[in-house]
Amino acid sequence: MLPSTGLIYRSRLPSAMDTLNAEQSAAVTHGTGETAADTRPLLIIAGAGSGKTHTLAHRVAHLIRHGADPQRLLLLTFSRRAAQEMAQRAGAVLQRALQLPPTQAPPGLPWAGTFHAIGARLLREYAPRLGLEPGFTIHDRGDAEDLMGLVRHETGLSATHKRFPQKGTCLGIYSRVVNTREPLAAVLASTYPWCAAWEAELKTLFGAYVEAKQAQNVLDYDDLLLFWAEMMAEPALAAEVGARFDHVLVDEYQDTNRLQAEIVRAMKPGGQGVTVVGDDAQSIYSFRGATVRNILDFPHQFSQSARIVTLERNYRSTQPVLQASNAVIAAARERHAKQLWTDRGAGRPVQLLLVPDDAGQARWIADDVLREREAGLRLKSQAVLFRTSSHSAALELELARRNIPFVKFGGLKFLEAAHVKDVLALLRFAENPRSRMAGFRAALLVPGIGQASATRLLDAMAEAADPVAALQAFVPPPQAQADWAAFAALYARLREPALAWPADMELARAWYQPQLERLHDDAAVRKLDVEQLARLATGFASRERFLTELTLDPPQSTSDESGAPHRDEDYLVLSTIHSAKGQEWRSVHVLNVVDGCIPSDMATGTTEEIEEERRLLYVAMTRARDRLTLVVPHRFYVTQQSGGGDRHMYAGRSRFIAESMLPHFEQLTWPAADAAAPLLAREAAGPVMSIRARARAAWR
Numbered sequence: 001m002l003p004s005t006g007l008i009y010r011s012r013l014p015s016a017m018d019t020l021n022a023e024q025s026a027a028v029t030h031g032t033g034e035t036a037a038d039t040r041p042l043l044i045i046a047g048a049g050s051g052k053t054h055t056l057a058h059r060v061a062h063l064i065r066h067g068a069d070p071q072r073l074l075l076l077t078f079s080r081r082a083a084q085e086m087a088q089r090a091g092a093v094l095q096r097a098l099q100l101p102p103t104q105a106p107p108g109l110p111w112a113g114t115f116h117a118i119g120a121r122l123l124r125e126y127a128p129r130l131g132l133e134p135g136f137t138i139h140d141r142g143d144a145e146d147l148m149g150l151v152r153h154e155t156g157l158s159a160t161h162k163r164f165p166q167k168g169t170c171l172g173i174y175s176r177v178v179n180t181r182e183p184l185a186a187v188l189a190s191t192y193p194w195c196a197a198w199e200a201e202l203k204t205l206f207g208a209y210v211e212a213k214q215a216q217n218v219l220d221y222d223d224l225l226l227f228w229a230e231m232m233a234e235p236a237l238a239a240e241v242g243a244r245f246d247h248v249l250v251d252e253y254q255d256t257n258r259l260q261a262e263i264v265r266a267m268k269p270g271g272q273g274v275t276v277v278g279d280d281a282q283s284i285y286s287f288r289g290a291t292v293r294n295i296l297d298f299p300h301q302f303s304q305s306a307r308i309v310t311l312e313r314n315y316r317s318t319q320p321v322l323q324a325s326n327a328v329i330a331a332a333r334e335r336h337a338k339q340l341w342t343d344r345g346a347g348r349p350v351q352l353l354l355v356p357d358d359a360g361q362a363r364w365i366a367d368d369v370l371r372e373r374e375a376g377l378r379l380k381s382q383a384v385l386f387r388t389s390s391h392s393a394a395l396e397l398e399l400a401r402r403n404i405p406f407v408k409f410g411g412l413k414f415l416e417a418a419h420v421k422d423v424l425a426l427l428r429f430a431e432n433p434r435s436r437m438a439g440f441r442a443a444l445l446v447p448g449i450g451q452a453s454a455t456r457l458l459d460a461m462a463e464a465a466d467p468v469a470a471l472q473a474f475v476p477p478p479q480a481q482a483d484w485a486a487f488a489a490l491y492a493r494l495r496e497p498a499l500a501w502p503a504d505m506e507l508a509r510a511w512y513q514p515q516l517e518r519l520h521d522d523a524a525v526r527k528l529d530v531e532q533l534a535r536l537a538t539g540f541a542s543r544e545r546f547l548t549e550l551t552l553d554p555p556q557s558t559s560d561e562s563g564a565p566h567r568d569e570d571y572l573v574l575s576t577i578h579s580a581k582g583q584e585w586r587s588v589h590v591l592n593v594v595d596g597c598i599p600s601d602m603a604t605g606t607t608e609e610i611e612e613e614r615r616l617l618y619v620a621m622t623r624a625r626d627r628l629t630l631v632v633p634h635r636f637y638v639t640q641q642s643g644g645g646d647r648h649m650y651a652g653r654s655r656f657i658a659e660s661m662l663p664h665f666e667q668l669t670w671p672a673a674d675a676a677a678p679l680l681a682r683e684a685a686g687p688v689m690s691i692r693a694r695a696r697a698a699w700r
């Protein structure tokens with residue numbers, strides 16, 4: 001509370017709130033002032049571009065202005081970036097409302113973060129009461145998969161004569177069971193029917209996986225939610241944690257899963273102080289166990305029914321963009337009723353562009369992007385969105401060829417690069433000597449230490465009461481002696497309590513550099529990544545925070561052949577639709593709006609999957625402010641089709657753009673119909689012969 005400024009606030013109130021429309025204002029002020037007696041939980045159904053972020057930021061600021069203590073305000077977001085943005089926007093509103101001088105920072109939001117990050121924090125704090133060791137490290141998906149692979153091997157399942165599911169599939173099943181709270185058999189039946197015969201073995205595997213995690217004092221992503229939910233199932237602890245927060249606000253509620261909903265309910269069973277914001281029409285994460293039911297069922301999940309405020313006025317898009325998007329989502333099966341409207345002007349029609357193939361698609365987009373730039377639209381205000389990271393390959397080549405700088409979001413595996421994993425493993429091993437995965441990886445980096453020696457080391461450490469002493473006492477093979485001594489010395493330094501972060505990173509880097517040169521021909525390029533990691537490190541207060549935050553919310557973007565653009569340079573944005581969530585651009589192109597890409601041919605099994613793909617297209621379309629083009633290549637190239645290898649596919653316009661919706665689009669063909677006709681006609685006739693079949697037949 002900021003008591004001395006109450007009067008100023010009241011006089012400033014109109015200008016702080018006058019950017020809100022009536023519904024936004026109702027949501028922002030719910031439970032305060034005239035509605036102070038209304039203790040119902042609040043559900044804000046916010047259509048695309050209707051000011052969800054705007055409203056939530058104002059609500060946070062408003063609550064603080066009305067006496068809420070920022071320390072007692074829990075704000076759960078989908079990504080760390082979203083948490084930072086929310087804190088910054090709420091801060092800006094407060095700054096205005098309180099007329100703070102620019103030099104005086106508004107109060108921060110110490111409890112803003114993702115469910116996973118907040119879970120990790122609470123679990124560390126409550127660890128002693130939960131029978132957990134507070135020094136746990138967190139496995140990212142890659143580590144978790146590796147550990148699952150190891151356990152799969154140790155339990156003898158990799159040697160079964162019929163092919164047992166791969167480690168990635170096993171982890172997927174495990175994760176789904178945890179996040180959806182469904183029994184294994186149900187998950188197998190609904191989502192992994194081809195693995196159903198392995199139910200008993202999978203149970204054994206998952207039991208062993210859980211034991212391995214516990215022995216190593218590591219938690220995976222799912223544990224962060226699971227343990228938090230388990231903690232909240234203990235009424236005394238739930239009451240205690242719930243009482244720490246006067247307000248619990250959840251953003252992007254449509255993409256939460258059962259566990260997350262359970263956590264919120266357990267903290268605030270009466271619903272008082274709970275605000276959730278979301279749009280069922282934008283729910284796109286069911287493959288990670290999210291369930292749109294959370295938002296559909298929210299009104300009746302607390303001891304008092306929720307107040308629902310619906311935001312239907314879209315501030316983002318022009319009339320044609322909104323009409324086309326509305327038409328696409330109107331065909332969805334189940335949703336909270338709302339009809340978005342905008343009073344933004346008529347604007348340019350939405351284009352539905354037919355091109356011969358993905359090379360043509362890339363050429364057209366590159367031309368168009370440059371045309372728009374000539375007309376004054378910066379590259380940064382333009383985005384190209386796609387269903388799957390690999391869909392942008394042809395476009396990336398074309399952009400690089402023409403020297404058009406771009407940044408790609410959503411396809412990056414920065415943390416999965418071997419050299420980045422090496423450095424992180426070293427730091428993780430220093431943080432948690434029980435982490436077998438990290439230890440194994442780190443030990444193998446020492447020249448002369450192979451699998452057998454590494455196993456011997458890790459076994460000795462696992463059995464010892466003091467694993468650090470066991471490492472120092474380890475006798476390496478003779479050829480590794482000198483290098484091992486250097487490694488053991490490094491390890492001892494990394495464990496020194498007085499070492500001040502990020503000195504650890506510098507020590508690790510200095511030791512790793514010669515290993516990098518020894519292990520990789522392209523060490524010079526990889527070194528840049530390690531430097532990038534070191535730069536990132538400086539932004540964190542401690543090694544533990546760095547490892548936790550980086551694991552929970554890895555960096556999302558990369559740039560490709562065109563060279564890394566500097567922050568102040570202009571660049572085109574390429575993004576998967578999933579990573580485009582919550583963002584907006586003046587001009588948006590959506591690639592491959594064809595059946596097989598969207599809906600993806602990997603997701604056409606069930607009605608739910610198809611519905612989610614429809615929402616994905618809707619999310620993509622509603623990112624556009626002024627201009628939207630959906631590109632339909634008649635033929636496109638696909639990579640790594642299971643069993644089929646790389647090949648060309650012929651496809652039709654996505655089923656989500658039904659005949660009846662065509663009046664909402666301007667249909668174009670490129671190259672102009674005359675030029676394209678011979679090509680299209682040739683292709684429409686299909687292949688005359690199959691070269692591949694002939695090649696196979698030659699060996700029969």
Ligand SMILES: Nc1ncnc2c1ncn2[C@@H]1O[C@H](COP(=O)(O)OP(=O)(O)OP(=O)(O)O)[C@@H](O)[C@H]1O
Pocket residue numbers: 019020021024046047048049050051052053054055279282314315316581582583622
């Ligand atoms: N009351 C308002 N007056 C003027 N502009 C507004 C208002 N509310 C929101 N906007 C603007 O509308 C745009 C969309 O807002 P915001 O990003 O908060 O929407 P959103 O609901 O989070 O969108 P989505 O769910 O589609 O990602 C932004 O440019 C924002 O500044």
